Amino acid sequence: MxxxxxxxxxxxxxxxxxxxxxxxxLIKRGAEVQIVITPAGKEFITPITLSALTSKPVxxxxxxxxxxxxxxxxxxxxxxxAMVIAPATASTIGKMAxxxxxxxxxxxxxxxxxxxxxxxxxxLDMFAHPSTQHNLDILRSYGxxxxxxxxxxxxxxxxxxxxxxxxxxxxxxxxxxxxxxEDLKGKKVVIxxxxxxxxxxxxxxIGNYSSGKMGYALAETCAERGAEVTLISGPVNLSVTxxxxxxxxxxxxxxxxxxxxxxFSSADAGILCAAVADFTPETVANQKIKREKDDMVxxxxxxxxxxxxxxxxxxxxxxLVGFALETNDEVAHAQDKLARKNFDFIVLNSxxxxxxxxxxxxxxxxxxDGHGATPYPLKxxxxxxxxxxDKLVSLIN
Numbered sequence: 001m002x003x004x005x006x007x008x009x010x011x012x013x014x015x016x017x018x019x020x021x022x023x024x025x026l027i028k029r030g031a032e033v034q035i036v037i038t039p040a041g042k043e044f045i046t047p048i049t050l051s052a053l054t055s056k057p058v059x060x061x062x063x064x065x066x067x068x069x070x071x072x073x074x075x076x077x078x079x080x081x082a083m084v085i086a087p088a089t090a091s092t093i094g095k096m097a098x099x100x101x102x103x104x105x106x107x108x109x110x111x112x113x114x115x116x117x118x119x120x121x122x123x124l125d126m127f128a129h130p131s132t133q134h135n136l137d138i139l140r141s142y143g144x145x146x147x148x149x150x151x152x153x154x155x156x157x158x159x160x161x162x163x164x165x166x167x168x169x170x171x172x173x174x175x176x177x178x179x180x181x182e183d184l185k186g187k188k189v190v191i192x193x194x195x196x197x198x199x200x201x202x203x204x205x206i207g208n209y210s211s212g213k214m215g216y217a218l219a220e221t222c223a224e225r226g227a228e229v230t231l232i233s234g235p236v237n238l239s240v241t242x243x244x245x246x247x248x249x250x251x252x253x254x255x256x257x258x259x260x261x262x263x264f265s266s267a268d269a270g271i272l273c274a275a276v277a278d279f280t281p282e283t284v285a286n287q288k289i290k291r292e293k294d295d296m297v298x299x300x301x302x303x304x305x306x307x308x309x310x311x312x313x314x315x316x317x318x319x320l321v322g323f324a325l326e327t328n329d330e331v332a333h334a335q336d337k338l339a340r341k342n343f344d345f346i347v348l349n350s351x352x353x354x355x356x357x358x359x360x361x362x363x364x365x366x367x368x369d370g371h372g373a374t375p376y377p378l379k380x381x382x383x384x385x386x387x388x389x390d391k392l393v394s395l396i397n
Contacts, residue, residue: 001175002030007076007112009085009105010050011092012040014155015121015164019045022086022167023053029171034076035059036105038092062104073104077111082174085109086147087121087164090132096144097135115177115224119147119170124160140380141361143217147173183393185226190263191219192274192306194234196253200298201285209358210275212236214323217385218271219245225389230263232256234274253277253303264310269319269396271388272307273347275358279303311342319395321388322346325358334368344395345369347388353378367391 006026010019019035026033035050036059047058059076085092085105092106096118101107109116118139126132127149136146147170151161193215197205216238219231223244231240232248234256240247248263250256253276264270279300289296307322314320322343324334327350334348348366349356355378356364364378367388376387 001026001171001178004031004081004174004178005079006031006033006174007080007083007108007114008033008035009083009088009092009109010035010037010041010045011085011087011089011105012038012043013087013089013121013164014044015087016041016044018164018167019086020049020053022084022170023050025167025171026174027053029175034079036076036108038103038105040089059104062107073108073111076108077113080112080114082114082117082177083109083112084117084119084170084174086117086119086167086170088118090120090122090126090129090135093118093120093132093135093139097138115143115145117145117147117170117173117177119164120149120162121164122149122162123154123156124158124162127162128160137362137380140383143220143380143382145173145177145383180225180390180393182226183397184222184389187227187268187396188230188266189222189227189392190230190232190260190267190270191215191222192232192256192260192270192272192276193219194236194238195275196234196256196277196303197251198253198277198280198303199284200281201287201289203288206277206279206281206300207235208275208277210234210236211359212238213361213381214363214384215271215273216240217381218273218388221382221385221389222271225393230267232259232263232274253280253306257304257306257309260306261309261313264313264318267318269321269392270310271321271392272310273323274306275325276306277303307337307341307343314342319344319392321392324348325351327351331366331368331373334366338368338370345391348373 033054050058095106147165150163152163153159194212195208195210197207199205219229223229223242229245248259280303282299282301326333330350334346338346346368353364355362363381363384366373366375
């Protein structure tokens with residue numbers, strides 16, 4: 001934590017008193033803390049107390065004086081290494097999820113370039129309400145880290161889940177996050193993502209529903225953890241901004257094969273997340289095929305098997321990770337693919353699981369290796385990417 005710049009957001013909850021303890025714990029570990037508090041938050045803990053702990057003025061309003069002096073949420077978003085919102089009320093969580101920037105805290109959140117950690121605090125019925133859970137799912141899908149509340153006696157004297165996690169636990173989460181930022185430093189990782197398009201004629205193709213979201217989340221996660229990433233992507237409506245990611249656009253399975261083969265030869269690991277076409281047309285028409293009365297017969301030939309090719313070329317010091325999207329006998333099919341393709345482990349998801357598979361912001365996976373299968377609950381794809389990369393790190397180091 002030493003030298004890390006933390007924006008601590010405080011909202012209107014009785015748990016705001018814990019923010020003083022959290023602030024002190026962060027500073028004792030060497031962090032620099034800038035507090036942003038909502039107007040409601042000041043009803044529970046005073047800016048004077050917080051300013052005394054941080055030796056910095058507490059930011060609450062957009063403008064501090066009538067002479068044009070104002071606080072720049074953009075500058076705060078660029079300054080921070082992380083933003084922590086603790087406590088986060090149901091109201092603030094809803095505003096964050098839907099971009100309601102009516103106070104300095106939410107405006108700062110929307111400008112934040114650094115990772116964001118959210119520690120909810122509210123009564124058990126509010127936390128369990130479908131709207132709150134839906135808003136938390138939205139925040140997860142944006143890549144935010146949710147620090148789950150603890151169960152216990154609440155301010156209402158009811159007992160249940162809703163207590164803001166203790167400051168010591170929040171600091172531990174941050175310390176673990178920053179430690180992970182270095183665990184792939186110096187490593188080269190190749191990732192394939194998205195679909196491939198196999199041309200039929202100049203205007204038609206064979207494709208699939210892959211959005212590329214899982215592969216792009218993996219690329220961002222690897223880059224954040226220090227890796228030099230080569231992202232080989234089929235046609236998707238996504239982009240990456242991390243400077244550690246080298247982005248290569250391809251269209252067909254053949255193009256992806258050539259790019260992956262070249263990149264993997266000097267890589268420490270490969271993650272084959274793309275939904276590559278298994279077949280491609282034998283011939284591609286030079287002109288648009290016109291509609292005829294008779295049936296159209298399209299002859300297909302197998303594409304180059306990228307996974308099998310890289311599995312054969314894999315060196316002893318390289319790690320190869322595969323993906324399996326199944327509709328039946330999921331584990332058996334994935335275990336078979338694990339062996340045939342010479343993967344170190346395979347990530348299985350099933351179209352039978354709601355919220356998993358193509359076009360979703362969430363995923364539900366099982367990681368399978370030679371020692372067995374480890375299932376994970378439904379999570380946002382950025383969180384899923386973290387689980388997959390944790391497994392990769394355990395092997396690559």
